[in-house]
Amino acid sequence: MTYLLPHILNGLTLGLLFALIALGFTLIVGVMEVINLAHGSLFALGAYFALTVIGGGWFSGTEFGVWWHGLPIEHRYVLALILGPVLAAGAGMLLELCLRPTHGKAPLYGLLLTFGAALVIEEIIRLGWGTGEQNLEVPEVINGPVLIGGFIYSKYKFFAAGFSAASILCVWLFLERTPYGAIIKAGAHDSEMVRALGYDLSRLRLLVFGFGASLSGLAGIVMVPIWGLRPHVGIDVVIPAFLIIVIGGIGSFWGAVVAALMVGLAVGITGAYAGAWATMSMYILLILVIGLRSRGLFGRKSALEN
Amino acid sequence: MISLSDVPSRSAFASVGPMALAGLLLLTAPWWLPAIGLYQYLGTEIAIWLIFALGFNLLFGYAGLHSFGHGAYLGIGAYAFGLWQQNVAVGLWSGLAAAVLAAGIAGAIVGALISHRRGIYYALMTIAFGQVFWFSAMKLHSITGGEDGLLGIPRPPLELGFAAIDMRSNVALFYLAVGLLVVALVVLRRLANSPFGRVLQAIRQNETRARFAGYEVWRFKWAVFVISAMFAGLAGGLFSMAQQSAYPDVMSLHQSGLIVMMVLVGGGLVSFWGPVFGVIFYFVARDVLGGLTETWLLWYGLMFMAMVMLRPEGVAGMLHLATHRLASLRGGTHLAAEKAS
Numbered sequence: 001m002t003y004l005l006p007h008i009l010n011g012l013t014l015g016l017l018f019a020l021i022a023l024g025f026t027l028i029v030g031v032m033e034v035i036n037l038a039h040g041s042l043f044a045l046g047a048y049f050a051l052t053v054i055g056g057g058w059f060s061g062t063e064f065g066v067w068w069h070g071l072p073i074e075h076r077y078v079l080a081l082i083l084g085p086v087l088a089a090g091a092g093m094l095l096e097l098c099l100r101p102t103h104g105k106a107p108l109y110g111l112l113l114t115f116g117a118a119l120v121i122e123e124i125i126r127l128g129w130g131t132g133e134q135n136l137e138v139p140e141v142i143n144g145p146v147l148i149g150g151f152i153y154s155k156y157k158f159f160a161a162g163f164s165a166a167s168i169l170c171v172w173l174f175l176e177r178t179p180y181g182a183i184i185k186a187g188a189h190d191s192e193m194v195r196a197l198g199y200d201l202s203r204l205r206l207l208v209f210g211f212g213a214s215l216s217g218l219a220g221i222v223m224v225p226i227w228g229l230r231p232h233v234g235i236d237v238v239i240p241a242f243l244i245i246v247i248g249g250i251g252s253f254w255g256a257v258v259a260a261l262m263v264g265l266a267v268g269i270t271g272a273y274a275g276a277w278a279t280m281s282m283y284i285l286l287i288l289v290i291g292l293r294s295r296g297l298f299g300r301k302s303a304l305e306n
Numbered sequence: 307m308i309s310l311s312d313v314p315s316r317s318a319f320a321s322v323g324p325m326a327l328a329g330l331l332l333l334t335a336p337w338w339l340p341a342i343g344l345y346q347y348l349g350t351e352i353a354i355w356l357i358f359a360l361g362f363n364l365l366f367g368y369a370g371l372h373s374f375g376h377g378a379y380l381g382i383g384a385y386a387f388g389l390w391q392q393n394v395a396v397g398l399w400s401g402l403a404a405a406v407l408a409a410g411i412a413g414a415i416v417g418a419l420i421s422h423r424r425g426i427y428y429a430l431m432t433i434a435f436g437q438v439f440w441f442s443a444m445k446l447h448s449i450t451g452g453e454d455g456l457l458g459i460p461r462p463p464l465e466l467g468f469a470a471i472d473m474r475s476n477v478a479l480f481y482l483a484v485g486l487l488v489v490a491l492v493v494l495r496r497l498a499n500s501p502f503g504r505v506l507q508a509i510r511q512n513e514t515r516a517r518f519a520g521y522e523v524w525r526f527k528w529a530v531f532v533i534s535a536m537f538a539g540l541a542g543g544l545f546s547m548a549q550q551s552a553y554p555d556v557m558s559l560h561q562s563g564l565i566v567m568m569v570l571v572g573g574g575l576v577s578f579w580g581p582v583f584g585v586i587f588y589f590v591a592r593d594v595l596g597g598l599t600e601t602w603l604l605w606y607g608l609m610f611m612a613m614v615m616l617r618p619e620g621v622a623g624m625l626h627l628a629t630h631r632l633a634s635l636r637g638g639t640h641l642a643a644e645k646a647s
C-alpha cells in the first residue's frame with residue numbers, strides 16, 4: 001500500500017485536473033453540440049499566456065519587458081492565474097465566431113473546423129514561443145517536497161489537486177445556484193426553448209465557449225508544471241478530455257467528474273506497474289465502458305448520435 | 307449544401323476528356339515534375355496517398371462513417387510489409403498481400419466492435435482504437451522498433467513471371483504505385499456504383515431508414531470498414547517500400563486528421579474524385595508553401611478553416627456548381643432546375 005499510495009495520489013491529482021478540462025468541454029458540447037478538438041489547444045494557450053505573464057517567451061526580452069516582471073513571483077503567478085484564463089477565453093470566443101457558419105449542420109463540420117483551429121493554434125504557439133520544452137515558474141510556497149506520515153510527496157501536486165477541486169466546486173455552484181447557470185443548463189437541454197423565452201442564444205453560446213475555454217486555460221496553467229509545456233501539449237490533453245466526457249456521458253456534469261477520477265486513477269495505478277503503458281489504460285477503460293453502456297456512465301440520448 | 311446523393315449520377319465514360327488528360331499528366335509525371343521545380347518522389351507519394359484517400363472516402367464520403375483513426379491501418383500495412391520483408395521472405399507481391407491482409411484483419415476486428423455505434427460515438431471509437439494501435443506501435447519496441455520504427459526495408463523487384471523489374475529507382479516505383487492506383491480506382495469505382503455502394507449511401511442519408519428498408523446495416527458498416535482498411539493497408543505497404551522504413555508517426559491522430567482534411571478539402575463528400583483534388587492540393591501546398599515559409603501548416607490550417615466555414619463541399623463541389631452554372635448559362639434549363647443550392 002505504501003508503494004501504491006503516491007501513485008493513487010498522482011492519479012487523483014491527474015483526475016481532478018482532467019475533470020476541470022472535461023467540464024469546459026462538456027459544457028461546450030452540451031450547449032453548442034460541437035466536439036471542440038481545439039479544447040486542448042486552448043489549454044496550451046492558457047499555459048503559454050501564463051508563461052508570458054510570468055516572464056518567458058514573448059515579451060521576455062528587456063526591450064519588451066513589462067513593468068510587472070519586477071514583481072515577486074507570487075504576485076506574477078496570481079496575475080497569470082487571472083490573465084491566462086481571460087486570454088484563453090478571448091481565444092475561445094474568437095473560435096466560436098468562426099464556428100457560427102457551421103451551426104445547424106452535421107456535428108462533423110464543427111469537429112473539422114476545430115481540428116483545423118487546433119493545427120493553427122499549435123503553429124501559432126511554435127511561432128511565438130518556440131518549439132522547445134519550457135517550464136512554468138511557480139512560487140516557493142507551493143514548490144518542493146512535503147513530508148506526510150511516512151512518505152514524501154510533491155507540495156505542488158497537493159496545490160494542483162486542491163485548486164482543481166475548488167474550481168470544480170465553483171463551477172458546480174455557478175451552474176446550480178445562479179440564474180446564468182440555469183440558462184446554460186437549459187440551453188444544453190433545449191436551446192430552442194431558451195430562444196423562445198427571449199434569451200439571446202448567440203450571446204449565450206459565445207459566453208459558454210469563453211467560459212469553457214477559460215476553464216481549460218486555467219487547467220493548463222495548473223497542470224503544466226506537472227506535464228511540461230510543449231507546443232503539442234494540446235493534442236496530448238484533448239484526447240483524455242474527449243475520452244472522459246464519453247465515458248461519463250456527453251453533457252453530464254457528474255459524469256465528467258467521476259469519469260475523470262476513474263481515468264486519473266487508471267493512469268496512476270497502471271503507472272505503478274507498467275509505466276510505459278499508463279496512457280493506454282484510458283483507451284482500454286473507454287472501450288470497456290462504451291462496450292457495456294453505449295452512452296457512457298451518466299449519458300442520455302443526444303443529438304450528436306445522428 | 308450539396309452531398310454525394312445530390313450529384314446527378316453519370317456514366318463512367320462521360321468525362322473521357324478530363325480523364326485522358328489526367329492519365330496523360332500522371333504517366334508523364336516523372337518528366338515534368340522536376341521541370342516545374344518539384345521532385346519525382348512527390349508523384350509516388352501522391353499516388354500512394356491517393357490509394358489511401360480513395361479507399362477512405364468509400365467509408366467517409368459514401369457511407370458517411372467518420373473515422374478519425376484511419377492512419378492506424380496505413381501504419382499496420384507499413385509494418386506488415388516491413389516485417390514480412392525482414393522476417394519471412396523478400397518479395398513484392400507477398401509483402402503487399404501481407405500488408406493488405408494485416409490491415410484487413412485489424413479492420414475486421416475493430417469494425418466488428420464499432421459497427422453498432424452511430425454518429426459521434428462511432429467517430430470516437432475510431433479515435434480510441436486508432437490511438438490504441440498508435441500507442442502499441444510506439445511501445446512494442448521488440449517488434450516495431452518503437453519510435454525509430456523499422457529501418458532498412460528492402461524494395462523487392464517486381465516479378466511478373468516472365469521478367470523481374472528492379473524497383474530501386476524512384477521512377478520504376480512511381481509506375482508501380484500508379485499501376486496499383488489504377489487497379490484500386492477500378493475496384494473502388496465498381497464498388498461505389500454497385501448495389502453495395504447504393505446501400506452505403508442510403509446508410510449515410512438515414513441509417514434508421516436503411517434498417518427499416520430491410521438491410522442489416524451493421525454488416526454493411528463492417529464490410530466498408532474492412533474494405534477501406536485493406537486499401538489503407540495496400541497504401542501502407544507501398545509507403546514503407548517507398549520510404550524503406552515504417553514508423554509510428556503515420557498512425558498518430560494528427561495524420562489521421564490530415565487524411566480527413568485532404569478528403570474534405572477535395573470534396574470527398576460530394577464526389578468520387580474529390581479526394582484526388584484534396585491529396586494533390588495538400589502535397590503541392592506542403593511543398594510550395596513549405597518552400598516559402600516554415601509555418602506552412604498555419605496557412606493550410608487557416609485555409610482549411612475558411613473552407614469548412616464557406617465551402618464545406620470542397621473543390622469537387624465547387625467544380626460541380628461551376629459546371630452546372632455553365633450548363634444553365636448555355637440554356638440547359640433542365641439542369642438549372644436540379645442545380646444544387
